[in-house]
Amino acid sequence: MLSDYFPLLIFLAAIFVFGLIALFFPPWLAGARTTTAKALPYESGIVPRTTARRRFAVSFYLTAMLFIIFDVEAIFIYPWAVILKGLRWFGIAEMAVFVGILLIALIYVWKKGALEWGS
C-alpha cells in the first residue's frame, strides 16, 4: 500500500535536488558577484520606495478568513461527490441545505462589502 507512493517520493526528491542545484550551482559556476544592474527590479518591476516591513491591510486577513470558510465548504463537497450516485435526490437535498446556509454567508459578506478591496 505504502509502496504505491514510492514514485511520489522520487518526484519529491527530484524537486528537492533540483532546488538545491538551482540555488548553489550557478554561484559556484559563475561566482556570486552583485552588481548594480543585478540589484535593479527585473523587467517591469517597481522600484521599492519604502520598506516592506510595515503593517498589512486588514483586507488580507478578511480575505484569508473567508477563503478558509469556503475552502472547508469545498472539503465537505469532496466525499459527498463520490457517493452522489448512491444518495440520489436525498444527497442533492442534503447538499442544497449545506450550500444554502453558506450561500447566506456569501450574500452577507457581499452585502457588507467585504469582497471589495480596502472597504
Next chain:
Amino acid sequence: MVVAFAILAAWELVTAIGVMASRRPIYNALSLVANMLGLAVLFLLLNAQFLFAAQIIVYAGAVMVLFVFIIALLNPQMDITLSRPSMEWAYGLIFGVVFAGLILALVYNRDLTGIPGPFTPEVIDAFGNVQILGAVLYSRFLLPVEVTSVLLLVAAVGAVYLAARKIR
C-alpha cells in the same frame, strides 16, 4: 513502514522545535507549515488518504495563509522579538514530563486495545476510503455536517465584523 514512520517522527520533532525555537514569528509559522505537511504524510501512513488531502488543503494551505497574514498585520515596522516569561522553561519541563509520562503509560498499557468498528481495513479497501467517509458523513452524521455550515456562517459574520472599519 517503520523506517518511514521513524523519518517522519524525526521530521515532526525537528519542525515542532522550530515552531518554538525561533524568535521571529514568520519562521515559527513556516516551521508550522512543515510540521503540518509531515502530519499529513502521517495520515497517509495510516491509509487515511482523504485526511491527508484535507490536512494539506485546509491546514497547510488556508489556515497557514491566515496565520501569515495575521503576523503581517500585527508586525509594524520591525520584526517582533518575543519577550519570554522567566519561568517558561520550568513550565515547559513540567508539562513535557507529564505528557511524556502519559504517552509512555499508553504505549506500555497492553490491555488497551479498543473495540474494532465496522470499518476494518478490508472493508475500506473494498469500498474506497473517501466513499465510506462520505457514506457515513452524509447519513449517520448528517446533522453535525449541516450544523457545520451554520458554524461556518457564524465564522463569516465574525470575520466581517472584526475586520470591517464601518458596518454598513
